[in-house]
Amino acid sequence: MTRVSLRSRSAGILLMTALALGGSGVPVSAQADAERLSTAKTLFFDRKYAEARQAWEGVRASAKGVEAEAPTYWVARCSENLGESERALREYDAFLALRPKDRALVDEARTSRVSLAAKLYKAGNKGHVPILRDALSSPSRTVRYYAALQMSGLDADMGRLAVPVLRQILDQEKDADLVDRAKLGLMRWDPSALSPTASAIPPAPARAPAGTAPRPGRVREAHWVHVRITEKGGTKPKVSINLPLGLAEMLFKSLPDDAKADLRREGYDPETFWERLRKLGPSEIISIEGDDGERIQIWTEE
Structure with missing residues (x-):
């Protein structure tokens, strides 16, 4: 399957610029002011976005028809890089309207x-918000x-609206980074999607009697981590999370310093x-008492 390359500001901008400005990707007429076009390119690469926008506007003013498409895009890109979000949105709309x-x-x-x-x-x-909603059904x-x-x-x-597409990524894509990012989103808004069976929430195992030795046999290899958070005095968990072991480890190791200090x-x-x-x-269960009396139980499962 073809890898889906999501938009990257650092690498994508150079690639897109090369494609858009290199001569084969953007139809700029032979009658266009070559010096002004060269200036616009140079200013953009030098990150002089205000001057670059003015230069691209000049290129657009002298362009006709399809020749105006790329300059309109780069005007919007300059505004975005200048932090002028509302203006950039209007300019991207103008580009798409072409x-x-x-x-x-x-x-x-x-x-x-x-x-x-x-x-x-x-x-x-x-x-x-309509921009975000509509993008979820983009072809x-x-x-x-x-x-x-x-x-x-x-x-x-917003997060819950994204769940169907996040599940789609999980079901259809093979790119490990893309899938991991989808899992992070699902962990926040639909953790049941990460369970071995989405509808089943296994209960916490019964504690072994104190001093009981583990049964001999093969070495147990855990594949899932289960977390249950129950309010003080409650009997049913208010939060139930089931994570693949690898994802749980990745999340744990990325905990911010303040969370580690809490531990x-x-x-x-x-x-x-x-x-x-x-x-x-x-x-075996790790049980932690929260500041507000909540009980946090963590255990693993094959």
Whole structure:
């Protein structure tokens, strides 16, 4: 299966610029002002975005028909890099309204719109939610996946909308990085999707009597980590998470310093906690009492 390459600011911009400006990807008429076009390219590569935008506007002013497509895109890109999000959205809309032929630039513009809408949403401006919603049903897999991953990092309203596409990534894609990012989103908004069976929530195993030696036999290899969080005095867990062992390890090792400090305050050494978890027997549970009296139970399963 073809790998889906999601939009990357650092690497993608150089690739897209080369494709768009290299002469074969963007139809710039022979009558266009060659000096002005060269100036626009140079200014953009030098990250002088205000001057580059002005230069691209000049190129666009002298272009006609299909020749105006690429300059319109790069005007929007300059505005985005200048942090002028609302203006950049309008300019990307103007580019898409031209119905451009270059599908790579179209996908790049659409993912840029998603990125800007998500950024504004985080800042409290929810006026561009339709951009995010519409992107989830885009015919472009790149745009659809990018929107789902961006929305999974927002609040519950947006994150839950992204769940069907995140599940789609999990079911259909083979790219390990893409799948891991989808799992991170599902862990937040639909952890049941990561269970061995989505509908089954296994109960915590019964504790072994104190001093009971483990049964002899083959070495047990855990494949799943289960977490249950129960409110003080409660009997049913308010949070149930089942994670593949590899994903759980990745998440644990990426814990921020303040979370590791919390573990230390509870008497657990973050440097040895994971190894302790991996070595749990089939009836052993790590139980942690939270600050508000909640009970956190962690155990592993084959």
